[in-house]
Amino acid sequence: MSTTLTAPTTETSAPKAQSLNRIGLAQTIYRGLPSTLCTGCGHDSITNQIIKAAFELGLEPHRVAKLSGIGCSSKTTAYFLGQSHGFNTVHGRMAAVATGVNLANRTLLNIGVSGDGDTASIGLGQFLHMIRRNVQICYIIENNGVYGLTKGQFSATADKGSLQKKGDENEMFPIDCCALAIEMGCEFVARSFSGDMKQLFTLLKAGMSHKGTTLIDVVSPCITFNNHEGSTKSYKFAKDHEEPLHEIGFVPHYEAITADYAEGETHQINLPDGGRIVLKKLNRDYDPANKIKALELLSQARDERLFLTGLLYHAKGQPSLVEQKRLVDEPLATLPQSCVRPSAEVLADIMESLK
Amino acid sequence: MSADTSTHQASSVVKSTGRSVVNDVVIQVATSNGSGSQSANNILLKSIFQMGVPVSGKNVFPSNIQGLPTWYTIRANKDGWTAQRKETDVLIAMNQESVVDDLRDLRPGAVVVLNSELKSYLTRNDLHVHIVPFNELVVAACPEVKLRKLVTNMIYVGVVGYLLSLEVEEIYRAIAKQFKTKPKAVELNRNAVMIGYNWAAEHLVNERQFTIERMHDADNKILIEGNLATALGLLYGGVTVVGWYPITPSSSVCENLIDLLRRYRHDPTTGKATYAVLQGEDEIASIGFVVGAGWAGARAVTATAGPGISLMGEIAGLSYFAEIPSVIVDVQRMGPSTGLPTRTCQGDILKAYFLSHGDCRHVLLIPGSVEECFEFGMEALNLAERLQTLVFLMTDLDLGMNHWMSSPFKAPTKDMDRGKILSAEDLERIKTFERYRDVDGDGIPYRTIPGTNHPLAAYFTRGTGHTTAATYSEKPEDWQSNMDRLTRKFDTARRLVPPPVIEQDSRSDIGVIAFGSSDMAVKEALDQLRSEAGLDAGYMRLRALPLNGEVRDYIASHRVIYLVEQNRDAQMASILRMEYPELAARIRSVLHYDGMPIDARSIADGILKMENQKQIKS
Secondary structure, eight states, X not given: OGGGOOOGGGOOSOOSOOOBOTTSOBGGGGBOXXXXXXXXXXXXXXXHHHHHHXXXXXXXXXXXXXXXXXXXXXXXXXXXXXXXXXXXXXXXXXXXXXXXXXXXXXXXXXXXEEEXXXXXXXXXXXXXXXXXXXXXXXXXXXXXXXXTTTTSEEOTTSOTTOBOTTSOBOOSOOOOHHHHHHHTTOSEEEEEETTOHHHHHHHHHHHHTSSSEEEEEEEXXXXXTSOSTXXXXXXXXXXXXXXXXXXXXXXXXXXXXXXXXXTTTEEEXXXXXXXXXXXXXXXXXXXXXXXXXXXXXXXXXXXXXXXXXXXEEEOOOOOOHHHHXXXXXXXXXXXXXXXXXXXXXXXHHHHHHTO | OGGGGGOTXXXXXXXXXXXXXXXXXXXXXXXXXXXXXXXXXHHHHHHHHHTTOOEEEEEEOOSSSSSSEEEEEXXXXXXXXXSBOSOOSEEEEOOTTTHXXXXXXXXXXXXXXXXXXXXXXXXXXXXXXXXXXXXXXXXXXXXXXXXXXXXXXXXXXXXXXXXXXXXXXXXXXXXXXXXXXXXXXXXXXXXXXXXXXXXXXHHOOOOOSEEOOXXXXXXXXXXXXXXXXXXXHHHHTTOOEEEEOOOTTTHHHHHHHHHHHHHHOBOTTTOOBSOEEEEOSSHHHHHHHXXXXXXXXXXXXXXXXXXXXXXXXXXXXXXXXXXXXXXXXXXXXXXXXXXXXXXXXXXXXXXXXXXXXXXOOOEEXXXXXXXXXXXXXXXXXXXXXXXXXXXXXXXXXXXXXXXXXXXXXXXXXXXXXXXXXXOHHHHHHHOOOOTTOOSSSSSOOOBOOTTXXXXXXXXXXXXXXXXXXXXXXXXXXXXXXXXXXXXXXXXHHHHHSOOOEEEEOOSXXXXXXXXXXXXXXHHHHXXXXXXXXXXXXXXXXXXXXXXXXXXXXHHHTSSEEEEEESSXXXXXXXXXXXXXXXXXXXXXXXXXXXXXXXXXXXXXXXXXXXXXXXXXXX
């Protein structure tokens, strides 16, 4: 793959002046290989928004690591940011691998893509522990309630009463990854819909700018196995039921706020890197800084089958994993021998103490 | 002294052979787990060691925090034979629960130091028994009631010190070293030793069956547990990321490593850590950390034991197939589930060699001494990066958790080997990069690490089929050629791993092959065979898998090979037979799998039995 990539300097596909981002790269640089998912798959929309968000934020591709588990969603890391290292790991274990990546190189921005099977079933334990440790990662769940690659079995996020394509009904309560994440101390928890491009795009930009673990749970319909009548993860159901909690705007740290927001209608959240999230009130008066309210809301949403999207919870202050570990500023991966091998005198002293 | 009343018949002594056995003794201390006997046993061990006598200390302990029987065995031997020996010469019987068996198992003429509380259990009259009123003595030694259990142990150090003629100054020196930052503890323990020693001198009839005399064979040596040696090796190997999950008997690898890293691996100006240690939620997470960190360019390691290896199976295969440097230290123990977690064995050889699904084979480094634990700890990190694969460091409970004498370790003279890593400058120069292309013909491709600032640097790592350029492929020819390259890489590993060592040269047509913690017992067994049965045999010690050609030549040049290993299924023999089917019939197995460290007598008897059978048949 890497040999066929086009270097930014040789980019000639658009004779018209292509718009370049703040680090001088065209959006094409942020693309990956063509998708091999089904036409109309919600995941491809998410991929497109990741590309757009990374482009607009001006991420340096070499500073990004793409990580995924196994499943349709996990394949998508090959479809964006072709100039970033990617690692399609094993089923349900991306969280631990990402943790290792974070420890080895704290300067990387990790983008994790997982599915509902990968995260909420086989990988639930690792997912929770990753959050508990506050690993630096923007973790995106492409949530369709179903196992696609193995042809349509329910996942643990399928709603109770939801119907399988063949008509079987899911009898178990769903696991709400957002509620669990809040409970585990995640400080950026959002839910979105692959069809709500504007909101998703904004959440991704904000999430990629957050320090520590970011969770964005994106309902992303499976066009082949879970898009029928009776499914609560179908396009129709999601479109009909989506209720955004607020209109969300994001101003990255390198931009000044230009829009005018009337007093009282908006709520601004300052991110540690200087970026700002601006939330404009809609029907509900919702404050994403209140953990208990967020959990209450999610509980209500589950009982009443509401599809609430937006920034569910945001807090700041907990140290990220590498801060907890008080790691040196430079990546551990590239520390020279002089920094990682104690002297011969130290060994001689240790030997002396064992005599 | 209040204990005077019980003293007249403190020693019941059977007829002595008269002469004292000098510097050749096995002492066994029988206590209960959690009674705090470890410091006392350590001081006894160190006192003998400081007198220049080769010595080892082995702890046989239960899977329990408090209460179950535990035994500590010290073997001092002037010829340097410090492997396990089954017969005890001197028993210190402190534990009511085990005393009946402990006394029953002694050979006639053995010496016993018996807690007076247990004297009703004594039914034999063919032992040299010294009955000591520890519970009375400790009252004088220690006014603080809650410390008395600990101090009682130090009293037996004094009693045994007297019986073995240990130099009291050396006992005091060992105490001072052990409790160097706690002057009060030094005082208390010295006093307890003195009370025991003086009481014994006054009340016991010492026939001096066994004595320790100063010699110089332990001068300038160290005493160390293998798990600390391994941790030191990893430290000097420049480890940067450690993922782990506690499991006996490997936990002390990581605990020692954490202590060392805390002490020696902070940036001198900022005080920040040049390492990260993370305890996982299980072994799957631990190996996940390691593989993630290895992918990102760190030198990463985890330590575990058999059950942990099982859980790591899937990601081990990913490490092999996606070619990610990673190191697993396997401190082997017995059995599945809890098995016998506190007993030793070499039972993970086959599992580790083939761990995971599909065609997988891994590199195993197998240290035979604490010194090699140190050396191979460094080498495992080098080889993992050189070969871009998973490397196992296979030790076991006996090597890892027991005290072994060794020459002091030498600081490495060789630089860390980071393997084939391409920098942005390299990419700019060569203008091409394919992650899985065999450029050099050794099967080892080049890699870049995430963060390398060059448009050619990125590649996509996957467990699925891939081309040389790391793109997805399900083409049969792509899959097969990749597997064939991995075979080439494994053949390169044969040249790079530590070669076998001919430990004992011989013109005999009998050869012995062994590995790991069996080494010391094998050498002693060969000595026994020579001196007792006139049987001469050579000895080759394996130090790694995959095997190289030297092993084949060695087997081919002997009529029969006795392969000594500590498992039931002759695991290493199976690998040898598989690699050299034409020589399979020459290999006979000497197997030891009762959970106790392997001893020379079992090996010598095993070999002799098979040799005799063979002669009768022919």
